[in-house]
Amino acid sequence: MDKHIKVMLVEDNPAYRKGLACALEQTPDMELVGEFSAAEFALRSLQENQDSPDILLLDLNLPGMSGIESIGPFKKERPETKIIILTQSDKEKDILHATKLGASGYLLKSTSISQLMDDIKCVHGGGVTLDPSVSQFILxxxxxxxxxxxxxxxxxxxxxxxxxxxxxxxxxxxxxxxxxxxxxxxxxxxxxxxxxxxxxxxxxxxxxxxxxxxxxxxx
CATH class of the missing domain: 1.10.10.10 (Winged helix-like DNA-binding domain superfamily/Winged helix DNA-binding domain)
Incomplete structure (x- = not known):
């Protein structure tokens, strides 16, 4: 049985996307099943393929369809896939909107790679994850x-x-x-x-x- 956590990445910054992709590929119990620079490309891939990622790492500031706008379509296309927002935005409206739409995690890009890997495992295991600064901001x-x-x-x-x-x-x-x-x-x-x-x-x-x-x- 394949026990790898299948992760899809949607991030428009090429350097940051490459760094995350390398980290995911080097983590033994994770598998990068797709990386995209825009939400539309990721959605099209899901529509054309049967396999579902376990985790979707989603940036908010994307060209074309924004991360917020894409949460609904992603959830409709793959309701079993859990979404973790990974962004620079700590704006109240983004945090509240994303979590209300069903994101299982909200992390800032200042999160360390090792913490991100732990957070992915946490969400995959049925939990949620929230950046400490975001948590305080919500309060x-x-x-x-x-x-x-x-x-x-x-x-x-x-x-x-x-x-x-x-x-x-x-x-x-x-x-x-x-x-x-x-x-x-x-x-x-x-x-x-x-x-x-x-x-x-x-x-x-x-x-x-x-x-x-x-x-x-x-x-």
Whole structure:
């Protein structure tokens, strides 16, 4: 059985794309199945081929169709493929829009290659990943927003602890180490948190926790 994580890359900067491609090709448990300079080219490739990538690394600032505009078509074409945004943009509207559309991760290009590889594995394993600076930005942006109380969320002590660590910007591997539990247990807790809060991903969970009063407003 092929256990490689199949990764597709959409990035218009040739030098950066080449660097990422080399890193992916040199990682034993990953396979680069396509690299494209525009979303339209990547979508056409998916339409013409049966195989689906496990992970799509997607830049936002692309020629033609932007990364934000392409999330919907990518999800429609390959709903099983998980999207990680990899961009220079830390703009509120980009972060919130991308996560609302279903991105499983939002990373800045300042992320180290080794951290990126860990984040890809995290998302492939069913988790989510969020750049620490982006996580703080979301908290700072949303804490003043009014919201309704979450009905019947009933987060357990452990679930609340894990949600707090997510808000601090930790990824699944780091949470598992911090709490001295397995990464698979962390994944299960995170799924339960999303179900109870009725949210699709980590940024939405953190935002709802602040808006609903589960978390106190940041000082």
């Amino acid at each position: 700072d942006s949303l804490h003043e927003a009014s919201g309704k109380t979450v009905a019947n969320s009933e987060l357990s002590t452990r679930e609340l602890e894990i949600l707090t660590l997510i808000a601090d910007g930790l990824v699944q591997k780091q949470i598992a180490s911090e709490l001295e539990i397995s990464i698979y247990t962390v994944t299960e807790y995170i799924r339960n948190i999303y179900d109870k809060l009725d949210v699709p991903n980590a940024p939405a969970a953190v935002a709802k926790a602040y808006k609903s009063g589960i978390f106190p407003p940041p000082k």
